[in-house]
Amino acid sequence: MRKSFLDFGRVNAEKLLHHRLNILIFILSILTLFLIGRLYFLQVISFDHFDTLSETNRIKYIQTAPRRGIIYDRNNIVLADNSSLYSIEINIKESDNIEKIINAIKEQINISKEEIENFYKKKSKYSHHNSIVLKSNLTDSEIAKVLSIRYKFDGLDVTASLMRKYPYKEITSHVIGNVGYIDKVDLSKIDKKKYKSIKYVGKTGIEKSYEDTLFGSPGYKHVEINARGRQIRNIDEKPSVPGKDIHLTIDVELQKYMYSKLLGYSGSSIAMNPNNGEILGMVSMPSINPNDILWGSYDSSKEIEKLDSPMFNRSINGLYSPGSTIKPLVALNAIHEKVVNLETEIYAGPFFQLPNSSRRFRDWKPEGHGVVNLQKSIVQSCDVYFYMLADNLGIKKLGSFFKTFSFGEKTGIDMPFESKGVLPSEEWKLKNIGYKWTDGDTVITGIGQGYFLTTPLQLVYAASILANEGSIVIPKLNKNLDIKKSKKIIDREKFLKNEIKKEWWNAINEAMFKVVNQENGTAFWTTKNKRNNISGKTGTVQVYSLPQETDEREKENLPKHLKDHSLYIGFAPKDNPQVVVATIVENVGSGSKFAAPFSNEIIDYYLNKIRGRN
Amino acid sequence: MNSEKFFGITDNTLFICIAFLSFFGLVLLYSATNQNIDVVFRQGSRLIFCFVLMFLISLVDINKIKSISPYVYLLCILMLIITLLWGHDVKGAKRWIVFFGFSFQVSEILKIIVPMTLAWYLSLSEDKEIDLKKLIISFSIIFAPILFVIKQPDLGTSMIILLCGVITIFLGGITKKHIIYLLTLFSFAIPIMWKFILLPYQKQRIMTLFDPNLDPLGSGYHIIQSKIAVGSGGFFGKGFLNGTQSQLEFLPERGTDFIFAVFAEEFGFIGALILFLIYLMIILRCLHITYKAKNYFSKIFAGSISSILILLVITNIAMAVGLLPVVGVTLPLISLGGSSLLSIFIAFGIMFSINRRI
Numbered sequence: 001m002r003k004s005f006l007d008f009g010r011v012n013a014e015k016l017l018h019h020r021l022n023i024l025i026f027i028l029s030i031l032t033l034f035l036i037g038r039l040y041f042l043q044v045i046s047f048d049h050f051d052t053l054s055e056t057n058r059i060k061y062i063q064t065a066p067r068r069g070i071i072y073d074r075n076n077i078v079l080a081d082n083s084s085l086y087s088i089e090i091n092i093k094e095s096d097n098i099e100k101i102i103n104a105i106k107e108q109i110n111i112s113k114e115e116i117e118n119f120y121k122k123k124s125k126y127s128h129h130n131s132i133v134l135k136s137n138l139t140d141s142e143i144a145k146v147l148s149i150r151y152k153f154d155g156l157d158v159t160a161s162l163m164r165k166y167p168y169k170e171i172t173s174h175v176i177g178n179v180g181y182i183d184k185v186d187l188s189k190i191d192k193k194k195y196k197s198i199k200y201v202g203k204t205g206i207e208k209s210y211e212d213t214l215f216g217s218p219g220y221k222h223v224e225i226n227a228r229g230r231q232i233r234n235i236d237e238k239p240s241v242p243g244k245d246i247h248l249t250i251d252v253e254l255q256k257y258m259y260s261k262l263l264g265y266s267g268s269s270i271a272m273n274p275n276n277g278e279i280l281g282m283v284s285m286p287s288i289n290p291n292d293i294l295w296g297s298y299d300s301s302k303e304i305e306k307l308d309s310p311m312f313n314r315s316i317n318g319l320y321s322p323g324s325t326i327k328p329l330v331a332l333n334a335i336h337e338k339v340v341n342l343e344t345e346i347y348a349g350p351f352f353q354l355p356n357s358s359r360r361f362r363d364w365k366p367e368g369h370g371v372v373n374l375q376k377s378i379v380q381s382c383d384v385y386f387y388m389l390a391d392n393l394g395i396k397k398l399g400s401f402f403k404t405f406s407f408g409e410k411t412g413i414d415m416p417f418e419s420k421g422v423l424p425s426e427e428w429k430l431k432n433i434g435y436k437w438t439d440g441d442t443v444i445t446g447i448g449q450g451y452f453l454t455t456p457l458q459l460v461y462a463a464s465i466l467a468n469e470g471s472i473v474i475p476k477l478n479k480n481l482d483i484k485k486s487k488k489i490i491d492r493e494k495f496l497k498n499e500i501k502k503e504w505w506n507a508i509n510e511a512m513f514k515v516v517n518q519e520n521g522t523a524f525w526t527t528k529n530k531r532n533n534i535s536g537k538t539g540t541v542q543v544y545s546l547p548q549e550t551d552e553r554e555k556e557n558l559p560k561h562l563k564d565h566s567l568y569i570g571f572a573p574k575d576n577p578q579v580v581v582a583t584i585v586e587n588v589g590s591g592s593k594f595a596a597p598f599s600n601e602i603i604d605y606y607l608n609k610i611r612g613r614n
Numbered sequence: 615m616n617s618e619k620f621f622g623i624t625d626n627t628l629f630i631c632i633a634f635l636s637f638f639g640l641v642l643l644y645s646a647t648n649q650n651i652d653v654v655f656r657q658g659s660r661l662i663f664c665f666v667l668m669f670l671i672s673l674v675d676i677n678k679i680k681s682i683s684p685y686v687y688l689l690c691i692l693m694l695i696i697t698l699l700w701g702h703d704v705k706g707a708k709r710w711i712v713f714f715g716f717s718f719q720v721s722e723i724l725k726i727i728v729p730m731t732l733a734w735y736l737s738l739s740e741d742k743e744i745d746l747k748k749l750i751i752s753f754s755i756i757f758a759p760i761l762f763v764i765k766q767p768d769l770g771t772s773m774i775i776l777l778c779g780v781i782t783i784f785l786g787g788i789t790k791k792h793i794i795y796l797l798t799l800f801s802f803a804i805p806i807m808w809k810f811i812l813l814p815y816q817k818q819r820i821m822t823l824f825d826p827n828l829d830p831l832g833s834g835y836h837i838i839q840s841k842i843a844v845g846s847g848g849f850f851g852k853g854f855l856n857g858t859q860s861q862l863e864f865l866p867e868r869g870t871d872f873i874f875a876v877f878a879e880e881f882g883f884i885g886a887l888i889l890f891l892i893y894l895m896i897i898l899r900c901l902h903i904t905y906k907a908k909n910y911f912s913k914i915f916a917g918s919i920s921s922i923l924i925l926l927v928i929t930n931i932a933m934a935v936g937l938l939p940v941v942g943v944t945l946p947l948i949s950l951g952g953s954s955l956l957s958i959f960i961a962f963g964i965m966f967s968i969n970r971r972i
Contacts, residue, residue: 012741013740013741013787013910014910014913016787017785017786017787017910017913017914017917018905020784020785020787020917021785021901021904021917021920021921024781024784024785024917024921025901025920025921025924028921028924028925028928031928032890032924032928035928035931035932035935035937036886036887036890038932038935038937039844039878039883039886039931039935040883042841042844042845042935043844043845043847043848043849043878043882043883043886044848044849044883046845047845047846047848047849049845050841050842050844050845050846051845051846051848053842053845053846054842054843054845054846054858054859055846061835
């Protein structure tokens with residue numbers, strides 16, 4: 001009984017389904033017939049109408065490029081601008097014989113072999129563009145000559161476009177960065193629809209990090225074209241919206257001065273306002289004129305990674321041992337961990353030795369410093385004292401203290417591709433070097449040597465925390481950027497303000513003041529006029545280690561690339577710091593001879609000449 | 615007809631029509647993309663993958679397919695969540711996820727999976743009429759994935775998925791009383807949707823349908839240009855690769871949404887009639903399978919697929935001739951795009967599997 005009832009239900013359901021399907025198909029068939037009727041109406045009845053429309057369909061919508069935002073320094077001086085650029089373009093898809101066109105142009109104006117080669121190179125490299133530039137930067141007479149033969153060839157055109165100009169050339173090149181041809185890598189990252197009419201995009205520096213702001217939004221033009229696709233006249237248009245201008249924190253006068261100081265050397269120097277993180281000047285040497293590389297076949301994404309390239313930005317990508325500039329931090333850590341107090345004195349001989357080891361960790365001063373306390377060991381940069389401190393602290397405590405100063409991580413500046421540096425630890429060494437961490441590794445970390453690597457930006461960041469006695473500011477280049485500190489940074493700030501006593505900060509800063517202002521300080525001679533109350537710390541980083549017994553004078557005879565790096569961090573005025581500077585000069589010698597005088601002159605220049613004017 | 619079987623292909627007419635249309639789609643794509651052979655090759659390799667998948671599915675027993683359908687449904691929901699969380703952003707909408715280098719649009723496949731899941735659910739208690747509880751569960755099956763698709767945001771596809779689901783419920787025997795209730799509810803819902811749910815650009819698309827000249831630069835442009843393409847094709851068409859609308863790039867989205875306009879411009883009214891005829895043959899074979907199908911699940915599913923197929927064709931063509939707003943529905947078997955192709959081939963795979971049991 002039950003089974004037949006079930007069957008009965010099933011049969012009913014199937015019947016209903018067939019019935020419903022018939023209804024549905026019926027409705028859909030009527031819709032289809034209606035659609036066929038519509039097609040008949042469009043294609044047969046209204047054919048003449050649409051045929052005429054299609055024939056006269058000469059209205060094309062063309063995207064118009066927005067004006068790129070201008071980049072200014074803090075005093076409204078233009079650092080990156082646009083200028084009109086006329087170029088010969090050949091549309092590959094519209095022209096039948098490219099060679100013929102080029103030959104015809106050659107008869108009219110001068111075109112170098114290089115330009116032709118470049119054209120073919122670009123043609124294969126940027127095959128996604130329809131139009132490829134043959135020659136840029138045309139003069140008025142060249143424009144006239146090319147226009148006179150334009151009518152003979154499809155696909156040949158003279159176009160006006162905005163070109164980027166960098167008036168300060170090499171001086172601002174790493175900060176501003178540059179724009180360049182959109183390549184296949186960029187193509188995957190940008191909104192292709194927005195860039196239809198634009199051939200370039202920010203590649204490095206501010207031009208890259210603020211690409212979206214500077215870009216604006218494109219407009220559209222409604223133009224009449226002939227059957228071959230050539231534009232005849234404009235019908236209407238929706239203007240593009242220009243990109244927003246950007247005001248940097250850079251002061252170009254200071255930037256120029258810093259550039260002049262480092263000219264001829266390799267290295268970097270950064271000046272920052274410790275009260276708000278505004279970068280006042282930032283140079284990396286050697287440098288390159290960005291106007292020259294703009295439209296070449298230069299691949300900036302590769303160049304900025306090459307250590308020997310002038311496009312390599314040492315300020316944020318150069319990795320250096322911090323050397324003795326790290327000593328103030330080691331000292332703070334040691335007091336906080338109660339390894340020593342401000343009064344603890346030890347006898348610092350010519351070297352330090354670990355128990356059960358014959359290796360001698362030597363001081364830079366062959367005869368040693370004698371009896372020193374913490375402050376004195378900073379003023380004279382006594383290595384043995386800091387070997388002892390590092391050994392007592394151990395790498396774990398040192399590492400976690402350094403981390404509160406953002407070593408081993410990005411500072412968060414508004415620039416692309418910032419490096420993290422290396423904050424070594426036991427795990428780091430095992431993973432990256434393959435060996436176990438040794439006590440000797442810890443000892444040399446105490447004087448900023450070994451595996452510990454920092455960028456100049458990280459040094460200026462750390463120096464600003466010293467100057468601020470624990471307050472942290474995030475470095476920035478865009479004057480209108482509001483940075484909200486992350487919870488991590490706020491927690492670190494709390495630690496530095498609550499756990500590190502004010503008298504300790506004062507003691508360390510007093511020692512750094514004496515480095516510059518006390519007769520036996522390592523940077524005493526670097527500034528004659530002591531009006532600005534500069535505090536600082538020198539650092540000398542060994543690139544090549546000489547046998548310890550070598551005479552100091554022999555260092556002068558080393559080949560250039562093996563000479564020491566010269567480092568310095570400094571800030572002023574002592575009681576209310578307005579500027580922090582970190583400088584690294586590669587392969588020249590000790591910190592007190594190059595980086596320190598350069599930095600102190602930069603600080604003096606800023607406080608005497610720039611600050612008053614602002 | 616079933617004398618020689620290749621895999622589970624038990625209906626040669628259906629198979630030949632599918633193969634012909636999808637191959638013809640590649641040829642048309644060549645014209646639609648301005649003779650870009652790279653795109654054609656890419657679509658061709660997707661097509662091969664889809665054919666292999668269809669063969670494999672056709673070998674699976676239909677009862678097995680029925681029993682796994684709820685799991686497939688849950689998997690789809692999971693993938694929708696992944697899409698929302700880690701999806702690929704294209705023009706502000708997150709519709710794509712990337713698997714092993716292939717990007718994939720989950721919402722496309724829902725047009726098949728939602729009806730399949732409903733067919734499974736409704737066939738669990740096939741002898742009982744649909745009561746309110748069953749109706750609510752059925753609509754929940756439809757709306758659960760749709761909520762994610764709306765969030766992407768992709769209202770056009772959401773509406774299509776809803777329609778596909780409603781077709782299945784209609785076939786599954788919803789009572790007349792409930793139909794009347796739902797129609798009433800729907801007529802109240804429309805003004806509310808207009809006011810609170812539709813985004814400005816979606817409203818604009820609908821408004822420009824009635825008067826394309828409202829926005830000739832924006833959404834009206836598609837409709838104007840597409841109508842010119844179709845109309846200027848005339849009775850015999852301009853000939854392959856000779857469509858000026860498409861070749862001169864007046865026509866937007868030529869490979870996907872507006873591929874029919876390219877077709878109608880180059881092959882004319884007569885070509886369109888032939889295209890309709892081939893689709894008709896496919897649908898007749900599908901209906902044949904539906905009427906012959908031995909179990910209730912097969913019947914609901916096959917019936918739904920037959921109707922949905924017509925629906926998709928009609929919607930896409932109606933878009934191209936300016937009768938429907940541009941909702942982003944592809945032309946089955948012909949349009950460029952992997953996800954829509956995949957879903958349609960999965961459907962045919964299941965149809966062949968059903969046909970083996972007849």
